[in-house]
Amino acid sequence: MKYKHLFGPILSRRLGMSLGVDLVPAKICNLDCVYCECGRTTDKTIALDTYTDPDQIIAELDDLLGGTPPQIDIITFTGSGEPTLNIGLGKIEKFLRDKYPQYNLGILTNSGLLTNPEVRQNLLGFDYVLPSLDAMFEDSFIRVNNPVDGQKCDDIIEGIRSFAKEYKGIMWVEVFILPGVNDTPEELAAFKTFFEKVRPTRIQINSMDRPGTCTWVQAPPMERLIEIESFFKPLPVEIISRKAKEIDFAKSSQIDTEHCIDALFRRPLTPEDMCVSYSCSINEIDAVMDHLISAGRVEKIRTGNRFFYRVTELEKKKRGL
Ligand code: SF4
Structure with missing residues (x-):
């Protein structure tokens, strides 16, 4: 059709x-x-x-x-x-x-x-x-x-x-x-x-x-x-706006991605949770998470009315879990 x-x-x-x-x-x-x-x-x-x-x-x-x-x-x-x-x-x-x-x-x-x-x-x-x-x-x-x-x-x-x-x-x-x-x-x-x-x-x-x-x-x-x-x-x-996303992408390199992964190993987090933890905007968190999703290390899931980030099974295997 x-x-x-x-x-x-x-x-x-x-x-x-x-x-x-x-x-x-x-x-x-x-x-x-x-x-x-x-x-x-x-x-x-x-x-x-x-x-x-x-x-x-x-x-x-x-x-x-x-x-x-x-x-x-x-x-x-x-x-x-x-x-x-x-x-x-x-x-x-x-x-x-x-x-x-x-x-x-x-x-x-x-x-x-x-x-x-x-x-x-x-x-x-x-x-x-x-x-x-x-x-x-x-x-x-x-x-x-x-x-x-x-x-x-x-x-x-x-x-x-x-x-x-x-x-x-x-x-x-x-x-x-x-x-x-x-x-x-x-x-x-x-x-x-x-x-x-x-x-x-x-x-x-x-x-x-x-x-x-x-x-x-x-x-x-x-x-x-x-x-x-x-x-x-x-x-x-x-x-x-798209311009903000470009700027945020540059700024996002300031966020420690390994620290984010460690936090997500403990429990899934909403973008809002992560903004509070890292004192940054939703755009900055999303930019970092997009990068980790592309690398197969993190996934975005929806539970009820909310989105969460969590580590993938692949990432868990890499840590022997
Ligand atoms: S942006 Fe375009 S489609 Fe949307 S409300 Fe305005 S005129 Fe209508």
Whole structure:
């Protein structure tokens, strides 16, 4: 079967090996963000509809997952527009939960429809929900996200607030920083106050690192992102832009990998545990662990709602265990 609505699996640094599910055709979205990597929104709408027939998506998933099981950590609902616009989202999620419960489910959303209780209900069964929040004020919201008529910044804020009260899974909120637009002291303070109340599992700071829709959009210097990260602390926050990963990779050589292995021999550790032990960021730990995973010495496993690192059987054999 040729798949029109599935892509990958691709290795996502945040979610592991991910099979992508595209729920809406390009480019249907309630926003037209200046940083969008999928191009300009051609159909700007907030109407729920069957943009792609859910039965077609289910048939593709069933064909792929029912054959030789793919080596994936997660099935991620995302794609070329806003996935929550597809009214069949809940049906697809239920199908996967019933027939393929062994897979983690994740979804990326721009949060614009989270004020709708039906949409929130559809997302409650996901293991990972990654909502975006790029502004706390209406004027910066318009400049960054260029919304459909009637969509307000407060919809996004209130939608995330309501969802956080109901959701029991892992929620990583992404904030895309546009220097001079949404990083004023007032707006950063408003973000922080909001996050202190909502308490997402993580705040992920992102920035432009490849060409977006608008050429005027520039990436902030890394020092600025680090300042913002520090400002949000002690909330759980990390920088996720690619540039940060390159820098973190260089810094990660400062972490003693043999010391990490020794610690993992004693017990599996979450990335967060390791950040505390080594006084470093999630990105730095992930960079070191990626290196050890490639060398076959460490593996990443999921238990319940959490990822853990542990040593491999091969590494144990090397130590005669
Ligand atoms: S919400 Fe996502 S898909 Fe829609 S315009 Fe923004 S970045 Fe692109």
